[in-house]
Amino acid sequence: MSATVLPGYGSFLEELKAKIKSAQIKAALTVNAQMLTLYWDLGKAIVEKSTQAGWGNAVVEQLSKDFTQDFPTLKGFSRTNLYAMRSWYLFYGEQDPIVPQLVGQIPWGHNRLIIDKIKDRTEALFYVQQTIQNGWSRDVLAHQIQTKLFARQGKAISNFTQTLSKPQSDLATQTLKDPYIFDFLSLTDEAHEQELEKALVSHITKFLLELGAGFAFVGQQYHVEVDGDDYYIDLLFYHIKLHCYVDIELKIGEFKPEYAGKLNFYLSALDSQVKSMEDKPSIGMILCRSNQKKVTAEYALRDMNKPIGIAEYRFTEALPENIRTELPTIEALEEELKKLKQDGRA
Incomplete structure (x- = not known):
């Protein structure tokens, strides 16, 4: 029928x-x-x-x-x-x-996970509220607890209070973390910026999870033209809650003051060429492999007129020295494999 x-x-x-x-x-x-x-x-x-x-x-x-x-x-x-x-x-x-x-x-399983892993009541309620706001599954909640989101949230250096009006500045501050944990990447410390950028885009779902709720991916190497010259933004996002574009620039070394000046230029181009009347001012984020010189970062942002944040990123937590010294070297493993082959066991 x-x-x-x-x-x-x-x-x-x-x-x-x-x-x-x-x-x-x-x-x-x-x-x-x-x-x-x-x-x-x-x-x-x-x-x-x-x-x-x-x-x-x-x-x-x-x-x-x-x-x-x-x-x-x-x-x-x-x-x-x-x-x-x-x-x-x-x-x-x-x-x-x-x-x-x-x-x-939140579900009972989420509640049990939180009280099993967290000892501080304020921190526990933070994860409860984040679960409610973001609709986290239990696995995502476990990952956020494991990577210590509570200690990282809102800790990035920024000039948001000077360049954004409230409540935009407060929301933007809480949006950034320090450090960002890219434990889903298998890159070494020697990886180039292009490799890091490509790896993050190929793992965009996990990257967005680490960035936090509200980020929507716009493009990689996003092109803008100024005075006939071509410029390329590493990673461009739009933040749904902040109602603005977010330019993320990736650096493989430690922070340098000139990075802020270049990003300030990119944000001016975005606000002039891409931002609509309904959008809020574009925000920039500089993610560096190292940002130990906090005072340098603060000085670099002090007189910038565009909202910029600076944070570190990490691939995985480094092994303690006493464990690393007990692990066999690549040469030792190769020598052992050679012996096994000679004995006919491999």
């Missing part, structure tokens, strides 16, 4: 499907919020009985048995999960009434 063709049915169907998906998402969020409210109340009750009534851990063990027997089809009442509920409540406590509402907006 052939499907009935009705004028405009396709768009009508898509509209209804969108409503159904939206309702499903809202229902899932409602269920999650109700479950976490229950977990919070259970954690609170367990803490109170463990201390006030002097029941200790016995209350968790008994509750696990009784819940399993009385609610055999419901999951989540194992002794491990009940202990997690208690730890969750103890970690945040009742110091701020907004906390249960805040942590109730």
Whole structure:
């Protein structure tokens, strides 16, 4: 039997499907919020009985048995999960009434991961808020915790407070990190800028994740022409929340003051030739392999009239010296392989 063709049915169907998906998402969020409210109340009750009534851990063990027997089809009442509920409540406590509402907006697995990995309450709430804002999966959340996003967020040197009006300057400051972690690249410290640029573009999804929410890739070696001369911006992005273009210039060595002057020129070209009336002023970022001379960077930006930030990037964390000295050298590995071949074992 052939499907009935009705004028405009396709768009009508898509509209209804969108409503159904939206309702499903809202229902899932409602269920999650109700479950976490229950977990919070259970954690609170367990803490109170463990201390006030002097029941200790016995209350968790008994509750696990009784819940399993009385609610055999419901999951989540194992002794491990009940202990997690208690730890969750103890970690945040009742110091701020907004906390249960805040942590109730992310899945239970995310909450458990945060309290397992983070010891500081302020840092934990940072990751809760970031998860809510960015819709992180548990794997992405784990990666952000592992790379210490809390310690890196908003730490780049910039002149945003002098060149941007509020709240644009505050948002731009929080958008930058220092350092950026490019642990998804297999480059050495000797890599050229072109190699780094090409590698980042080939891993654009992971690069965008490290840059943070809001970045949209525009182009590599983006061309601008000034007075008949050709210039090429390393990486050009548009930031949806900041409503502006972002020029990222990559440097393989340490920061030099002349980098800021050249980027200032690029931003002027972008604002004159690319930026629309609705866009905010373009922002520049200089990513260097090293930026140890902080005072030099601050002096370089002090009198610049364009918003520029400076930060480091790292490929992977360096191995401790005591571990590196115990690792075999390439020559030793080659010699061992040669012996194995001679013995007929390779």
